Amino acid sequence: MKISLKWIFITFNAILFFLITFVILILTYYSEKQQIIKYLRGGLEIFVVNASLLFDGEDIKQLNQKEDWKKEAYHRVYQKLKDLYILNYEKGFKENQIYILKPLPEKNKTIFAAHLPGDSSMPYNLGTIEKMADPQVNYIGDEYEYTPLMKAIMEGKVKVLSTDIYTDAYGMWISAYAPIKDKNNQPIAILEADYDVSFLYQTLKQVFMPIMFSVFIIGIFAFLVVLIFSNYALKPIEELVFATQKITSGIFEYRIPIKNKKIQNELDILKISFNEMASSIQEKVHLSSYVSKETLEKIQNESKDRKYYSKIVEKVILFTDIRGFTKFSENRQPEEVVYVLNSILGKQTEIIEKYYGKVDKFVGDEVVATFDISENIADKVMECTKEIFEELKDILDFYQISIGIGIHIGTVLLGDIGAPNRKDFTIIGSNVNLCARLCSGAKSNEVLISKEFYDRLKAKEIFHFKGNAKLKGFSEYIPVYSYQF
Numbered sequence: 001m002k003i004s005l006k007w008i009f010i011t012f013n014a015i016l017f018f019l020i021t022f023v024i025l026i027l028t029y030y031s032e033k034q035q036i037i038k039y040l041r042g043g044l045e046i047f048v049v050n051a052s053l054l055f056d057g058e059d060i061k062q063l064n065q066k067e068d069w070k071k072e073a074y075h076r077v078y079q080k081l082k083d084l085y086i087l088n089y090e091k092g093f094k095e096n097q098i099y100i101l102k103p104l105p106e107k108n109k110t111i112f113a114a115h116l117p118g119d120s121s122m123p124y125n126l127g128t129i130e131k132m133a134d135p136q137v138n139y140i141g142d143e144y145e146y147t148p149l150m151k152a153i154m155e156g157k158v159k160v161l162s163t164d165i166y167t168d169a170y171g172m173w174i175s176a177y178a179p180i181k182d183k184n185n186q187p188i189a190i191l192e193a194d195y196d197v198s199f200l201y202q203t204l205k206q207v208f209m210p211i212m213f214s215v216f217i218i219g220i221f222a223f224l225v226v227l228i229f230s231n232y233a234l235k236p237i238e239e240l241v242f243a244t245q246k247i248t249s250g251i252f253e254y255r256i257p258i259k260n261k262k263i264q265n266e267l268d269i270l271k272i273s274f275n276e277m278a279s280s281i282q283e284k285v286h287l288s289s290y291v292s293k294e295t296l297e298k299i300q301n302e303s304k305d306r307k308y309y310s311k312i313v314e315k316v317i318l319f320t321d322i323r324g325f326t327k328f329s330e331n332r333q334p335e336e337v338v339y340v341l342n343s344i345l346g347k348q349t350e351i352i353e354k355y356y357g358k359v360d361k362f363v364g365d366e367v368v369a370t371f372d373i374s375e376n377i378a379d380k381v382m383e384c385t386k387e388i389f390e391e392l393k394d395i396l397d398f399y400q401i402s403i404g405i406g407i408h409i410g411t412v413l414l415g416d417i418g419a420p421n422r423k424d425f426t427i428i429g430s431n432v433n434l435c436a437r438l439c440s441g442a443k444s445n446e447v448l449i450s451k452e453f454y455d456r457l458k459a460k461e462i463f464h465f466k467g468n469a470k471l472k473g474f475s476e477y478i479p480v481y482s483y484q485f
Contacts, residue, residue, distance in 0.1 A: 035241060037197070041162040041174055042244030044193055046277075048178035049160045051084050051098075052191045057182030060100060060189045063113040065141040069132035074140075077114045078129050085116060089124055097194035100180065101144060103154055109143045110150065113189055153177045154187050171198045240274060247278055254278065310415025316371040316381050316453070317408050317432055318357070319439035320348060320388070324401040325365045340399060341365060347391055355384040360426055366439070370412075370427060378456035381407060385447055389485040406438030408450040430474075437471040438480065451479040 059073035068074055077100065085098055099115035117137045119127030132138040149161045162176040175194045179187035239256050246254035255278060256271045322344065329337045345367060349359050352369045360368045371381055385405055396402055410431030416423045438448040454463060468477035 039240045044176035045160045045162050048176045048191050048193050052178040052180050054080050055180045057188045066138045081116050101190045108146050110146045112139050112142050153179050171196050313414050314373050314411050317435040318369045319406045319435050320367045321439050322365040323444045328401050351387050379458050402444035404442030405447045406435050407453050408435035409453045445485045447483045449481050454481045
């Protein structure tokens with residue numbers, strides 16, 4: 001049979017076209033799958049990082065065996081797991097599993113510390129906590145794998161990690177891990193969230209198989225349809241991945257632009273949900289700057305049904321006050337006054353936190369801070385005080401102002417002070433008042449300390465006894481020691 005070169009050429013080009021089309025479709029399929037996985041991993045990582053901050057490590061320490069579901073600690077953990085699951089479920093990001101694991105390094109294993117019981121007959125497929133009484137449902141204390149990713153989390157090498165797609169007997173998954181820390185800021189458990197991605201392949205097959213079939217039937221027209229569809233589908237995913245990277249890097253004000261306000265498909269809903277999530281994170285980060293670290297820790301650790309909280313603790317109390325600030329601010333613009341004040345208060349806060357102190361409050365130009373009791377704490381506080389004077393010397397001399405400092409050590413009442421709808425988590429008591437009086441009595445660049453604080457010092461030689469002072473509000477004379485910087 002004689003075959004003309006014309007038909008050979010046509011046949012060759014037709015085969016080449018279909019091969020190129022097939023390759024393009026396969027590459028497009030793979031690219032879209034990777035972009036979706038990147039978004040899901042990014043979203044899952046954001047979720048576990050923020051969710052891990054909600055759990056109290058001291059509660060997790062109590063959960064080691066099946067019977068521990070009856071403990072109040074488990075009830076608190078269960079409620080937070082449930083709230084997180086439902087919140088994300090309703091926003092469209094449905095993590096299929098969320099649980100807490102505790103490592104057993106000696107066995108190279110982990111055990112389940114907390115999980116949510118399943119129940120297909122209940123809303124959200126979640127069972128009540130009473131389901132944990134069933135040993136078939138409850139697997140607290142059961143051993144589980146201890147992967148290299150989990151070890152990296154527990155060793156503090158990274159703050160969050162997620163897996164590529166993996167398959168087990170129950171489906172195809174991606175997982176993300178974040179550490180849960182105790183009161184000493186040490187990792188003691190792992191929060192794991194698993195997301196079932198079996199739908200991913202089904203969805204992509206449903207989209208691409210008809211297109212591939214159409215390409216082989218109608219040729220170039222189908223090829224153009226594939227290109228148009230690929231560009232249309234890929235751009236929103238890239239926007240979501242880019243937005244996730246922005247939020248992960250700390251740019252919380254970033255939002256995905258939505259050109260068409262009218263919702264058209266699931267990707268539009270996903271964009272809106274992402275922007276709402278970013279707004280919520282930004283609000284929480286912004287609000288956290290208005291309260292002390294101690295207040296944030298208290299809010300994270302306490303049970304939601306508690307209205308008031310207080311306890312007696314021993315603290316080192318430090319008051320600093322700017323001398324001459326009223327005169328300084330009389331003839332200056334408010335913007336300059338605020339700038340100078342924030343510069344001084346900001347530097348003091350930075351130094352106090354460097355020495356593991358906590359700023360309790362700002363009162364005008366005054367700083368109130370506390371330090372937990374530890375070995376050589378008095379000398380460490382004096383190092384902090386010395387650094388405050390050294391770091392602020394230039395700005396204080398430039399504006400012809402100074403600071404005075406009072407330091408005392410003693411028991412205080414630490415707790416919720418105020419009304420039900422407006423409270424401060426702060427310190428009060430006679431020892432706080434005494435420290436405030438010492439600060440008020442301190443002259444320019446002077447530190448006044450009480451005898452209780454003086455007795456804890458090793459480097460006593462830098463102070464001299466100033467005398468027994470009659471302080472306002474105290475019936476007895478108070479021994480006072482002084483150091484002039």
